[in-house]
Amino acid sequence: MLQTNLKHVETVQDYRDLTQQGKTVIVCGRMGPMCIPVYGVMESLESKYPDIRFRDMEFDSPVAMQTIRALPEVRNFHGLPFTVYFRDGKVVAATSSIQTKAQVKEILDSRMADGTEAQAG
């Protein structure tokens, strides 16, 4: 179980509900050095982007194997965490390894904001 202040995605049904409609960011990782800062970034952005759902998911859980880790967008990823940005059922961006707040905000503002195209990342 991840010790973060984010809500966790724990079932495939949760994942479907979160990703099929609206805007959701899922950070799939462990409680490791590259992951903890990314959870912190997402926690700090939650209140600033009220229309986006920020979640995390345990990398070694069965649900991760069936969902995030099975996405074609993460096929070449070799660094934790995998962070995937969803908008109305589409993956609009995905990143591997540690990210700064500025990098995350850049994606949120360019790919997730209303008025920006929901194009595949």
Next chain:
Amino acid sequence: MEDSRYDVIVIGAGAAGLTAAIYLARARMKTLVVDRGTPGGQMILTYAVANYPGIPEASGAQIAMTMRRQAEAFGARILGQAEVTRMDLGGPWKTIEVEDEGTFTARSVILATGGVPRSLGLPSEAVFRGRGISYCATCDGDFFAGQDIAVIGGGNSALEESVSLARQVRSVTIIHEFDHFQAQAWVVDQARREPRIRFLMEQDVREFVGDESLREVVTVHKRTGEVTRVPATGAFIFIGYVPDTARFKGIVDLDERGQIVTDDLLRTSVPGVFAAGDARQKRYRQITTAVADGTIAALSAIEYLGTSGVTLPPPPP
């Protein structure tokens, strides 16, 4: 609304900054700690700390979280993911502007911004970050099980991580810029005894090559100019840390390496501004030395506040 005036503002919440906050807040100094990342700093990057006295072994993240809770329990306010956008440290009242949070003033400031990983500065390094290039063996080692990888660097971290990675990969090529290692002798010995590790010395890394993910590392021999293409699906970079002080240039004195110059009470060239931890000029960079610095800087700041004659004005009505 929260009063934005403090006795002391600490910039950076690593081991040095959090320790300073514990001492300051316990001495009833109104203390604000601002960190542009996750409080804990480099400690968070350390899976197992085995040389912090009194704690046989713990994860760096655990130690960091405990330090943070300790500082908060004494009354320090800690802002994480908070970027300092402007600062004026010259006068008796120091002003700091923090993105999304507002403007804060204090009578004294402690600079504890630590270090950032040195990067090779190659455009291809950014391209393959997370797609083969990694900075954390414990985090990402299992993506490379049974494969050929490279480790770049020649200090303790590079060699220790090579030994641990060698347990799961097919081969490790250590690529180093000099003809000798900076790591301690016993660490070098350990690496030399590992049959899966080979050494490529006196090399400049020129480029990382691949398609969707990394395929090889191209290096050039520093004396002969001979080019070597090292097949590697992973490259772990451990080439040290540099002080994170660029933004203090022209504000406090820095030496030629960008380290903040202090005296033995950790005073900088600006009255009321102190520096602690890896950001300052010193030889040994460890959690224990950062903690010691945090203590000294806090006690010096407390003494400065007691003698400077600068007093906190009454709160607004």
